[in-house]
Amino acid sequence: KQEVTQIPAALSVPEGENLVLNCSFTDSAIYNLQWFRQDPGKGLTSLLLIQSSQREQTSGRLNASLDKSSGRSTLYIAASQPGDSATYLCAPGGGNKLTFGTGTQLKVEL
Amino acid sequence: DTEVTQTPKHLVMGMTNKKSLKCEQHMGHRAMYWYKQKAKKPPELMFVYSYEKLSINESVPSRFSPECPNSSLLNLHLHALQPEDSALYLCASSQEVRTEAFFGQGTRLTVV
Numbered sequence: 001k002q003e004v005t006q007i008p009a010a011l012s013v014p015e016g017e018n019l020v021l022n023c024s025f026t027d028s029a030i031y032n033l034q035w036f037r038q039d040p041g042k043g044l045t046s047l048l049l050i051q052s053s054q055r056e057q058t059s060g061r062l063n064a065s066l067d068k069s070s071g072r073s074t075l076y077i078a079a080s081q082p083g084d085s086a087t088y089l090c091a092p093g094g095g096n097k098l099t100f101g102t103g104t105q106l107k108v109e110l
Numbered sequence: 111d112t113e114v115t116q117t118p119k120h121l122v123m124g125m126t127n128k129k130s131l132k133c134e135q136h137m138g139h140r141a142m143y144w145y146k147q148k149a150k151k152p153p154e155l156m157f158v159y160s161y162e163k164l165s166i167n168e169s170v171p172s173r174f175s176p177e178c179p180n181s182s183l184l185n186l187h188l189h190a191l192q193p194e195d196s197a198l199y200l201c202a203s204s205q206e207v208r209t210e211a212f213f214g215q216g217t218r219l220t221v222v
Contacts, residue, residue, distance in 0.1 A: 004152075031208045032208065032209075032210075034210065034211065036213070042215055042216065043213045043216045044202075046210060046211065046213070049210045093208060096158060096160075096165065096166060096207040096208060097155050097158060097166060097207075098155070098211060099155075100152035100153050102152055
């Protein structure tokens with residue numbers, strides 16, 4: 001059974017800082033990994049998708065890396081803004097389904 | 111357009127009621143999913159439909175009954191629920207299984 005852990009569980013930073021969110025998973029037999037953000041009480045917004053054959057994917061201020069063999073992914077957020085405040089979830093895909101991590105709750109302060 | 115639409119946004123139901131949640135997408139996706147999310151927890155998979163056929167049931171109690179009447183629509187029929195079933199129910203779709211998933215805004219269900 002896939003187990004997904006995200007560190008840190010919560011993070012509070014001043015605006016403008018560069019951030020790294022970590023995700024580790026136990027089963028490396030994945031076909032892709034998605035990063036999502038979730039605002040309180042809302043649905044999930046897809047941020048980035050990395051295929052298992054890729055090492056990195058970028059979208060705007062976001063960069064995600066994947067090391068499948070070691071079961072790790074990181075999400076890098078450059079020049080953080082208050083609008084980035086949300087919970088960030090990683091979800092490795094395997095066996096025709098996504099398994100979600102425990103999430104990192106991010107607060108970016110003015 | 112990457113929109114998945116869920117209705118209703120909020121639902122309060124009694125333990126003897128029957129209700130349905132609806133999910134719709136017009137992206138031509140052939141895989142659709144139901145997830146359940148309890149407060150402060152990650153989403154957990156309930157069901158996967160691929161080409162309108164149920165392909166995964168994660169041992170969900172029979173009081174939850176999914177239905178996929180066509181490739182754009184996914185329903186979740188609810189009957190005799192318990193208060194512990196109160197949660198955010200999320201629908202998602204993807205082009206095929208194993209491709210990028212897009213989620214709706216969820217239905218907040220409260221069972222009283």
